[in-house]
Amino acid sequence: MKKIMILILCSLIMLYSIPKSYAQTNIIYAESDYDRLHAVIQHVENVLKYGHEYNEETKLLPDAINTLTGEPAKWTFPNRAQVPYANLANQQNFFRTLVALSNVTGDTKYKDEAVDILSEFMENYQSPNGLFEWGGHRAINLDTLDVQSFEGPNGPHELKNMMPYYELMLEVNEEATLKFMRQLWTAHFYFETTDMNRHGSYSTAYDVNVFGQTIPDDVIQMDQQGNPIIPADSPGLLPFVNSATDLAYAAFTLSDYTFDPIPADWAKYLMRQYNLASNPITGMTVYQFKSTQVTKTPAECAVPSYTNSGCGDRVARQFRDFGPIARESNVAWKNTQAVYVDNILMLLEAADKYGVEHFVDWARDYIEGYLEYAYIRIDGRNKIIPMFIDGTVTYGYIVPEVGYFGPSKMRLDYVDMPTTYLLPILRTILQTKEDEDRIKLWGYFRDIVYTFGLGDIGELGGASPNLDLDTSIDDPFALMAMVELYDYTKNESYLNVARTIGNNIVNEKFHRGFFVQDEIMLYSRLDQPDTLALLTLDAVIRDIPLSNMPFYLADSGYIHGYLLSDDGVVEDRNYSQNIIYTKTIYD
Amino acid sequence: MRKKILGLMIILLIGFILTACKNKPTDDQDDLDIIDQTYLLLMEAEDLSGMSQKTKTVITSDGNLNLPTSYKGVTIVYSSRNKDIISDEGIVTQPDTCWIESRDQQGIPKEDFVGLNDNWPVVVDVTLSYEGQTRTAKLLFVVAPAAGFTCNKYLG
Numbered sequence: 001m002k003k004i005m006i007l008i009l010c011s012l013i014m015l016y017s018i019p020k021s022y023a024q025t026n027i028i029y030a031e032s033d034y035d036r037l038h039a040v041i042q043h044v045e046n047v048l049k050y051g052h053e054y055n056e057e058t059k060l061l062p063d064a065i066n067t068l069t070g071e072p073a074k075w076t077f078p079n080r081a082q083v084p085y086a087n088l089a090n091q092q093n094f095f096r097t098l099v100a101l102s103n104v105t106g107d108t109k110y111k112d113e114a115v116d117i118l119s120e121f122m123e124n125y126q127s128p129n130g131l132f133e134w135g136g137h138r139a140i141n142l143d144t145l146d147v148q149s150f151e152g153p154n155g156p157h158e159l160k161n162m163m164p165y166y167e168l169m170l171e172v173n174e175e176a177t178l179k180f181m182r183q184l185w186t187a188h189f190y191f192e193t194t195d196m197n198r199h200g201s202y203s204t205a206y207d208v209n210v211f212g213q214t215i216p217d218d219v220i221q222m223d224q225q226g227n228p229i230i231p232a233d234s235p236g237l238l239p240f241v242n243s244a245t246d247l248a249y250a251a252f253t254l255s256d257y258t259f260d261p262i263p264a265d266w267a268k269y270l271m272r273q274y275n276l277a278s279n280p281i282t283g284m285t286v287y288q289f290k291s292t293q294v295t296k297t298p299a300e301c302a303v304p305s306y307t308n309s310g311c312g313d314r315v316a317r318q319f320r321d322f323g324p325i326a327r328e329s330n331v332a333w334k335n336t337q338a339v340y341v342d343n344i345l346m347l348l349e350a351a352d353k354y355g356v357e358h359f360v361d362w363a364r365d366y367i368e369g370y371l372e373y374a375y376i377r378i379d380g381r382n383k384i385i386p387m388f389i390d391g392t393v394t395y396g397y398i399v400p401e402v403g404y405f406g407p408s409k410m411r412l413d414y415v416d417m418p419t420t421y422l423l424p425i426l427r428t429i430l431q432t433k434e435d436e437d438r439i440k441l442w443g444y445f446r447d448i449v450y451t452f453g454l455g456d457i458g459e460l461g462g463a464s465p466n467l468d469l470d471t472s473i474d475d476p477f478a479l480m481a482m483v484e485l486y487d488y489t490k491n492e493s494y495l496n497v498a499r500t501i502g503n504n505i506v507n508e509k510f511h512r513g514f515f516v517q518d519e520i521m522l523y524s525r526l527d528q529p530d531t532l533a534l535l536t537l538d539a540v541i542r543d544i545p546l547s548n549m550p551f552y553l554a555d556s557g558y559i560h561g562y563l564l565s566d567d568g569v570v571e572d573r574n575y576s577q578n579i580i581y582t583k584t585i586y587d
Numbered sequence: 588m589r590k591k592i593l594g595l596m597i598i599l600l601i602g603f604i605l606t607a608c609k610n611k612p613t614d615d616q617d618d619l620d621i622i623d624q625t626y627l628l629l630m631e632a633e634d635l636s637g638m639s640q641k642t643k644t645v646i647t648s649d650g651n652l653n654l655p656t657s658y659k660g661v662t663i664v665y666s667s668r669n670k671d672i673i674s675d676e677g678i679v680t681q682p683d684t685c686w687i688e689s690r691d692q693q694g695i696p697k698e699d700f701v702g703l704n705d706n707w708p709v710v711v712d713v714t715l716s717y718e719g720q721t722r723t724a725k726l727l728f729v730v731a732p733a734a735g736f737t738c739n740k741y742l743g
Binding site (some may be wrong): 301302317320321322323324326375376385391393395396397398400401443446447456458466 | 626627633668691693697706708723
């Protein structure tokens with residue numbers, strides 16, 4: 001009897017001693033949870049059904065599906081040819097969704113679909129030099145199953161923040177994936193001159209020893225005042241950070257997979273140039289670390305409407321009134337998604353998965369500086385004050401002449417801060433070790449979350465939030481942020497808000513059997529992040545560790561090229577996002 | 588029998604202790620409620636104190652912006668990024684030059700560009716404090732130069 005008593009007492013004491021974070025979660029899987037999952041399954045099944053139905057000779061899927069007809073989205077060329085296209089660089093979130101769906105349902109058929117599609121693509125559509133036939137200017141024509149160029153007959157290779165799902169690609173076809181990751185550098189990075197080109201040639205020979213050269217001195221040197229000198233000698237090969245992000249991500253993945261540290265060293269070298277070019281006072285960072293040299297004649301450059309980079313730095317031309325700070329690298333009101341969202345998500349991923357810990361400090365310097373100088377609440381909305389990275393405000397500036405950044409008499413106004421900023425800020429905080437380094441960023445994050453209508457996440461750490469459980473927000477980034485906060489704190493308030501957001505997403509965006517941006521939007525894009533976000537929520541409800549789930553990194557896929565305008569007459573050069581995915585069911 | 592009574596007492600005692608421990612978060616919760624209200628008050632102070640009233644129009648005269656320094660107990664402190672034009676106390680002194688002189692690509696002044704960018708944007712950082720909690724905010728004012736200002740400062 002005595003022993004039984006002691007046993008009961010010990011059990012009681014142990015039960016109360018277990019830290020909350022290690023305790024088994026007692027989350028009940030509710031009917032509404034199933035409803036959300038069911039919507040995702042319906043979407044996936046419909047994408048697979050209609051996507052495969054169009055051309056049964058291939059497993060490849062179109063980038064987007066017309067939700068009224070089930071037909072693939074088509075690109076209309078200037079000669080009126082309509083081409084349904086499969087651009088697998090623009091389908092990475094769908095592959096992540098398929099794997100995530102298998103993870104939460106336990107049914108492998110979804111992952112098998114992803115494997116089949118990638119397998120066919122990697123086997124048949126890898127150029128002899130190693131580049132895949134995908135990206136900003138190429139895709140597969142789903143009528144002919146030939147490679148389709150959108151930028152003239154021989155469109156270049158271009159990835160901008162597409163961050164492919166390499167884990168799965170390596171599982172599907174290791175040799176092809178490794179070859180691609182190496183060739184991405186050979187085709188885009190000029191080792192002799194350290195120039196980088198967002199465009200890569202399909203003619204560049206494959207180089208198995210691509211990383212064989214000695215890492216050179218830094219491109220960015222400092223002047224006597226400690227400010228970075230931005231070279232203006234690039235021969236039209238601008239090192240945009242959105243391309244560098246993809247190069248670095250590939251190199252880190254390559255090193256991790258092959259245990260060869262050299263590719264990662266090159267990735268660190270490349271990312272360090274952006275860090276060195278950042279403003280030493282504000283911490284704000286750059287979109288590019290070089291300007292182009294002038295190759296056109298003074299007469300050609302006297303024409304403001306010439307906006308290509310042959311006349312040198314395009315901001316120096318159009319914003320010359322501001323003096324030396326006016327450089328393309330220093331603009332902090334355009335391309336900020338690439339600089340402060342996609343790039344930071346990659347830096348944090350590299351820090352987390354590949355041990356590049358100082359990237360967390362860089363990420364914090366960049367985003368904290370940006371928010372400290374430029375974040376403002378206007379009429380209860382999150383906004384950005386337009387400025388250069390040294391803090392020189394450009395708000396209200398009226399551009400005197402036309403240029404690369406817009407028409408004459410354009411007035412610079414506040415820039416909306418989209419919800420995409422939630423994840424890089426939150427992940428930076430969560431990956432920062434010391435509380436004292438988190439406080440400032442947490443303060444901005446708290447204000448931003450509140451202003452987006454999610455309620456108050458409370459003091460540092462978010463252990464005691466006062467959230468708006470009835471929030472009307474229907475946004476996948478807000479959903480993922482709440483899920484990640486729940487995962488960190490185990491406070492169920494975050495889970496409850498995440499469920500509300502998830503329900504809102506289904507109510508507002510699930511129409512005609514597909515997830516669409518809005519009820520009236522015609523196309524359902526495979527790269528949309530909503531389904532992956534919903535499955536991330538489903539995973540935490542089921543107590544599946546987030547580390548076992550495919551991770552959101554970007555949804556930047558696009559096609560850029562020549563097409564026929566909606567008027568049916570004028571030839572245009574534009575993006576799929578502007579021309580195709582803006583169509584409504586009434587167009 | 589004694590052993591049984593003793594055992595029962597021990598269980599009751601432990602049960603009491605555990606129940607007492609479990610009740611403690613309620614006290615914490617009261618504190619948290621206060622903290623939550625503090626944050627909402629700090630937000631309210633930014634939105635309703637009237638500090639942003641004059642950010643909607645161009646300020647065309649010298650004088651006091653009358654920036655509120657308190658709101659329902661919240662202390663509000665300002666720090667201007669251009670103290671020559673707006674002081675930390677919210678006193679406006681119109682500058683005697685334009686903000687930006689705009690010229691064409693060849694650096695030649697053009698009639699079209701005169702007056703294009705005369706008005707100065709000035710950011711003021713705000714710190715709001717209440718019972719040990721602080722948060723920051725920003726205000727952006729636009730100030731016109733004083734009458735008779737000059738505009739000969741092309742930087743291009």
